[in-house]
Amino acid sequence: MKSAEVLFDLAYAEDIGDGDITTNNLIDSNDRKTAHFVAKEEGVVAGLPVAEMVFKKFDPNLEWNVLLPDGSHVVPGDIIAEFKGNYRALLTGERKALNFLQRLSGIASYANLCMKEIEGTKVEILDTRKTLPGYRYLDKYAVRMGGASNHRFGLYDMVMIKDNHIQVAGSITKAVEAIRKKIPKSIKIEVETTTIEQVKEALEADVDIIMLDNMRSSMMKKCVEIIDRRAKIEASGNMTIKRIRKVAHTGVDYISIGALTHSVKALDISQRIID
Secondary structure: OHHHHHHHHHHHHHHOOOOOHHHHHHOOOOOEEEEEEEEOOOEEOOOHHHHHHHHHHHOOOOEEEEOOOOOOEEOOOOEEEEEEEEHHHHHHHHHHHHHHHHHHHHHHHHHHHHHHHOOOOOOEEEOOOOOOOOOHHHHHHHHHHOOOEOOOOOOOOOEEEOHHHHHHHOOHHHHHHHHHOOOOOOOOEEEEEOOHHHHHHHHHOOOOEEEEEOOOHHHHHHHHHHHOOOOEEEEEOOOOOOOHHHHHOOOOOEEEOOHHHHOOOOOOEEEEEOO
16 A cells, blocks of 8 residues: 555645646635446456545545445446545545546456456466556556456565576576575576477576567467476466466466556546435
């Protein structure tokens, strides 16, 4: 929630400035109203605690009642939350609250659609670091609300040896050996591979996870057979919702999808004043 506080401060500065000149000149400062968040399309809700925080910044005495909590499936017309507070606060906070709620619900909804695509398999859907700068904690929270899982949060919690690292080190083997000398054994090592030869080298280096990057499904299947459960396998690169079921049936353990967070379609949710 701390990251949400920082983001709210930025949102306040860019949206309100010296004040909401429309609301403040039309609405009596003592008026109180009740409002609903209403779903206008089907999806999964995420971000209600952030929306509540936004409104309570303007009205600490806001009455907040969640009817469909984060992670809930909604259809058009569903009332997600009911809240009562200072009328000015409800109007001034509306767009900021909805910006958070719609984005995070969009992420959760897409994650949920991806999970439905791979039902019946043991594959885990993962996000990536392709998040909106500053929003990573919230974006990854929304992924979980949609039923998918988080990959590493940042550069600090897992080793990921990619093509540029391999080029600098000279080989996968050399890169793994150099890093192993300097990190605790508890930290997992993943290596990005694009060829069968690289997969075999990563396997010999005894890494924890082998990423099959931008491979055809037929090639992935061959790599899965070669690895033979001696390492976890992640499929990555051009993972669209139309493709992931076929990829899941190759036998990989994880499918990482950058589009979960880098190409968000906001879920349509509106705020309605009801009295």
